[in-house]
Amino acid sequence: MNKAFAVVVCLYCSLTQAAAPVKLQVSPGQQQPVTLSRLHLNRIVTPFTAPQIRTIDQADIRIEGSVIYLSSQQEEPFVVYITPHDSEAHALSLLVTPLDVPPKEIQLSLSKQWQQKINHNKEVAKRFEEASDYQQVMTEVLSMLVKGQIPEGYELSNIHKPDIQHCQQDGLVFDYSRGQVVQGHYFKVLVGTAKNATEKPLIFHEKNCQGSHTAAVAMWPKNTLHPGQRRELFILLNTPDQESAPVVRPSLLTY
Structure with missing residues (x-):
């Protein structure tokens, strides 16, 4: 084989390998290190129907269906949290190291153990909520929470900005800085505080x-x-059906 041709073939092979999707099995609560392109658009395929993403990095982020498109010119590593649209209890944590490499595709899948746990909790919460009528379940959920109890199958996590319910009343200061999210199947409860700032x-x-x-x-x-x-403030929300979450077709003219 011609030496020059062999070099070209090897270079082609390395480029092909670099462009291949990276498949990672991840578990909530465990930080997964990944490398992404610093100058190009990266594609992260998530196991969630309509994922939410949170990061302090000034990244350009777009979500299309279950896929996250991310680009950043930052040179230092940063952390990205990815959660389902209907729950903050399980967050996939990525420690992103930006490098001057070609664009990457990362395909994330949940470990079997965590998938079973998530499905089990949702089924338990669903059975609890369907055991009584609508009004009675809401009363029972709120009654348990004010006593410091968690309803069956519900999961507790910290509140994030997209979940904050905007309340407005003259003289009251609403605070979610230490807020909580208690997630069930049909219901989600946001817990914050309200303070009387008047005399x-x-x-x-x-x-x-x-x-x-x-x-x-x-x-x-x-x-x-x-x-x-x-005083503590409890806001009970109806959770949109995950199966009905819209899947958006990415435009061919977007990128």
């Missing part, structure tokens, strides 16, 4: 926390707040 007593009105998926709002232990007083 007179105030009565909280639930209607000031209404949203498109809001099913119930409760303040514990009372709706009356004295000056400087804080």
Whole structure:
């Protein structure tokens, strides 16, 4: 074989290998190191129907169906968290190292152990929610949470900005900096606090926390707040059916 031709063949082989998708099996709670292109668009295929992504990096991020397109000119490593659209309980953590390499495709899959755990918890929560009528289940869920209990199959995690329910009432300061998300099957509860920032007593009105998926709002232990007083705020949301989440076809003219 001609030596020059052999070099070209080897170069072609290396480029082909570099362009091949990288398949990774990941588990929530375990950080997975990955390398991505620093100057090109990367493609991350997730195991979630409509993933959400969070990172402090100033990255260009686009989500199309279950796929995340990510590019960043940052030189230092950064962390990316990927979660299902309907739950914050399970986050896939990627430690991204940007390098001057060709664009990459990363295909993520959940470990069998974690997939079974997620499916089991969702089924338990579903059975719990279907055991009573709609109003009774909401009352029971909120009643358990104010007592510090977690309903069957529900999972507790920290709240993230996209989940924050915007409440507005003069004199009250709503705080989710240490907020919680309690995720079931049909329901998700956001827990934050409200503080009376005035010098007179105030009565909280639930209607000031209404949203498109809001099913119930409760303040514990009372709706009356004295000056400087804080109370826990519980906002129960209907969870959109994951199976009905829209899958978007990427435009051929986008990239």
